[in-house]
Amino acid sequence: MTVSSCKFVLVNGSGFAVVLICVLLAFSALPAYAQDAKFNSDNSLTRPEGYRDWMYVGTPLTPNDLNNGEAPFPEFHNVYINPDAWRVYQRTGRFPDGTVLVKELVSVGAKEASSGAGYFMGEFVGLEAAVKDSKRFPNEPGYWAYFSFGHSYPLAESTQAQAVENCSSCHQVQAAQDFVFTQYYPIIRAAESAGKSGGGRMRPLESR
């Protein structure tokens, strides 16, 4: 629905008409939500936007100081899933075609705070994504393709899928469910359990 505003006559059950001014701001915004993967004609993926508003999944941390000064993925990995796929996952416990997982890399900014010693986020440094699409990537293992927009700013505007040996081969062997490291994501595990029992504590995304 792209109508941003309208005037309409409400016809109620008694047949009376009431003129209303209706500004459908919420509706007009919905279709513009670019939550899915956007591909170019050369099959490269455009860098996702708006992902910080997606469903948060979890934050693995591989600090440089524990990886000989150069972690493969520095350092915090904030992971998000697109809402459309999340709705399906909550219902089925499975990642559907069209699932997009975004991994935003964030540097360690501090190692000591008033709450104790540890690791505290600094600045955004990188962005990666995984897309499951059986039609677009019929030959990728599990239909998952992996993309990196860089580990330093400025990020690439678009990028081609990584070779299988760079990402997929590890996800295939090490990840707990369908190439996704759900063993490190209690939020996903809770939703998966809730889906199996037909209920659970997590609220559906529709009611956001």
Place this chain on the structure above:
Amino acid sequence: MTVSSCKFVLVNGSGFAVVLICVLLAFSALPAYAQDAKFNSDNSLTRPEGYRDWMYVGTPLTPNDLNNGEAPFPEFHNVYINPDAWRVYQRTGRFPDGTVLVKELVSVGAKEASSGAGYFMGEFVGLEAAVKDSKRFPNEPGYWAYFSFGHSYPLAESTQAQAVENCSSCHQVQAAQDFVFTQYYPIIRAAESAGKSGGGRMRPLESR
């Protein structure tokens, strides 16, 4: 808006009328979203629900192994802000009355993964919240009250505000903006910058 469905006659600019059937499912869902703090008659705060669907803010980490085996807040701290407050923050760069920040504590589940050495989430272990409300807490510093539902499951169903010396005094002195540790939350800083410049890369929550 609580209208869940309606029939209306659309009057367009040319004067033609078009009958539409309009099922306002998205609209009807909005008011049911219990995103704000719920207080009981004794001023205790009911344990928030649905917060994992709120806006994700950041994840400080204070692992037990870096805090003599007993971190004050074990261990990952997943922080969320309620959407109503986030919308205001994006526009103004300020936390409004009614801001709720939830801190979900998650244990360290692993320290080594295929992505490297580090810290990986295990299980949910605790929940805390901060609420800014000048009318309900006129005597709390900055109008912020702090609540802990426990650091092990089962969590408390409701809880009274903590004494100032337990939480507020530290937030007041150490936090970068209005009792909130925005120095560790690049997501908030990015939104604050965007608000100042009247734009920015983050999409407003309305378009979720």
